[in-house]
Amino acid sequence: MMRRFLRQPGGRLASIFAVILCAMSAVMGSYVYSACQKASADYTTLVSDIVLAQQATPQLRAALEEGSRQPSSEHIKYIDYFISLSKQHLNNIQSSIERHRYLISDVEYLHNHFSELSNRLSDLTQQSQQAQQRPELIDPLQRVAMEVGGAQAWLYNQLLEEVRDTSVQQRLVMQRLSIAVSALLVLMVSAAITLCLAVIHLHRQRNVMHQLMLTDELTGLYNRRHLVNVASAALTQALRDRAPLSLLLLDIDHFKQINDTYGHPTGDKVLRQISKQLRELSRPSDTLARIGGEEFCLLMPNTATHDALQAADRLRREIEVNAMSDMELHANPTISIGVTTCQSGSLTFEQLYSFADKALYQAKALGRNRVESLLPPTEPSPYSELQAYGHTLIRESSDS
Numbered sequence: 001m002m003r004r005f006l007r008q009p010g011g012r013l014a015s016i017f018a019v020i021l022c023a024m025s026a027v028m029g030s031y032v033y034s035a036c037q038k039a040s041a042d043y044t045t046l047v048s049d050i051v052l053a054q055q056a057t058p059q060l061r062a063a064l065e066e067g068s069r070q071p072s073s074e075h076i077k078y079i080d081y082f083i084s085l086s087k088q089h090l091n092n093i094q095s096s097i098e099r100h101r102y103l104i105s106d107v108e109y110l111h112n113h114f115s116e117l118s119n120r121l122s123d124l125t126q127q128s129q130q131a132q133q134r135p136e137l138i139d140p141l142q143r144v145a146m147e148v149g150g151a152q153a154w155l156y157n158q159l160l161e162e163v164r165d166t167s168v169q170q171r172l173v174m175q176r177l178s179i180a181v182s183a184l185l186v187l188m189v190s191a192a193i194t195l196c197l198a199v200i201h202l203h204r205q206r207n208v209m210h211q212l213m214l215t216d217e218l219t220g221l222y223n224r225r226h227l228v229n230v231a232s233a234a235l236t237q238a239l240r241d242r243a244p245l246s247l248l249l250l251d252i253d254h255f256k257q258i259n260d261t262y263g264h265p266t267g268d269k270v271l272r273q274i275s276k277q278l279r280e281l282s283r284p285s286d287t288l289a290r291i292g293g294e295e296f297c298l299l300m301p302n303t304a305t306h307d308a309l310q311a312a313d314r315l316r317r318e319i320e321v322n323a324m325s326d327m328e329l330h331a332n333p334t335i336s337i338g339v340t341t342c343q344s345g346s347l348t349f350e351q352l353y354s355f356a357d358k359a360l361y362q363a364k365a366l367g368r369n370r371v372e373s374l375l376p377p378t379e380p381s382p383y384s385e386l387q388a389y390g391h392t393l394i395r396e397s398s399d400s
């Protein structure tokens with residue numbers, strides 16, 4: 001079923017569309033997922049940078065207190081180390097913010113505070129270097145360092161609040177985006193499924209239409225259009241293989257009487273019943289069609305006249321004996337059959353049909369419920385075979 005669907009151009013198109021939609025959906029889904037992951041990782045990095053920087057401030061304060069108790073160049077070096085550590089943290093945070101500007105909504109406002117703090121830390125470094133030469137300068141150094149530490153703590157608190165606010169907003173946006181993308185995915189997949197179902201439906205409709213075009217509604221047998229197509233191909237093949245091809249024309253006898261006596265619905269039932277029997281009695285390789293009101297045609301590839309006559313007589317007898325066993329008709333309907341054969345010659349279907357039609361006409365004229373044959377002029381005569389079955393061979397005037 002799937003393979004048949006894919007073989008159709010519409011089916012292939014729908015499948016390609018479905019695959020493209022699914023691929024697009026998967027790409028969008030994974031893009032949103034990785035964007036969420038990246039934002040969360042960037043946020044964690046920035047927050048941990050700020051927390052580390054915040055931890056350096058009390059360490060500096062402790063070093064200053066220790067230094068003021070025992071002012072020595074050793075302690076001042078220690079203070080200097082924490083000042084440069086604070087500067088390093090500040091630089092890290094600045095470059096982290098530069099790299100992930102989207103994590104903070106108002107960067108410009110913080111920018112001035114960063115430059116001011118950076119300048120003050122540079123001044124503090126100079127002061128601590130002077131204090132290393134002159135330890136008595138430890139008090140002014142401590143006073144300024146305390147002020148800078150306060151400014152640092154304020155800035156980092158502000159920064160954390162900013163980052164948290166932005167992160168909450170971004171999480172909200174991401175959640176909405178995820179919902180929108182999920183809805184879009186569902187829509188796309190539904191569209192792809194709907195498209196595939198529509199193509200399958202159209203494909204089925206087309207098959208039904210095709211079937212209706214080739215079959216007869218009442219009996220379910222093939223119609224004349226299909227028979228002509230199959231016959232043309234079979235004649236070409238027969239010519240190529242130099243093989244015989246026979247055509248039987250079957251007509252129900254006195255069908256008008258059946259209609260008149262029992263009514264049209266019974267007539268239809270007779271037509272269906274005879275069709276069913278003809279179908280059961282004919283070979284699968286033969287093509288059986290209803291080509292007129294009560295007229296049928298059986299195309300028999302690879303069948304010589306002798307075999308075609310045998311088959312025709314078998315059909316005639318079966319219909320006469322069994323056709324209407326379950327219907328209350330006064331007498332079983334009978335059929336007359338005209339047979340012709342194309343002995344690997346180059347005939348058209350119309351030509352072949354006219355020979356079978358003439359043979360049928362002869363069968364009707366000779367009393368009905370019988371088989372007659374007529375061969376194309378150039379074909380060899382199966383006269384001796386026909387004698388054996390008690391049939392009459394009608395010869396073309398040109399042939400006799």
Ligand SMILES: Nc1nc2c(ncn2[C@@H]2O[C@H](COP(=O)(O)OP(=O)(O)OP(=O)(O)O)[C@@H](O)[C@H]2O)c(=O)[nH]1
Pocket residue numbers: 218251252253254255256257259263264265266267268271292293294364368
């Ligand atoms: N019930 C029914 N009758 C149909 C259908 N198609 C054609 N007929 C009838 O078939 C009858 C054919 O009548 P005729 O052509 O005179 O042939 P016949 O009565 O069989 O006589 P012979 O063929 O000479 O034996 C007509 O009455 C048509 O109305 C059909 O689909 N259903």
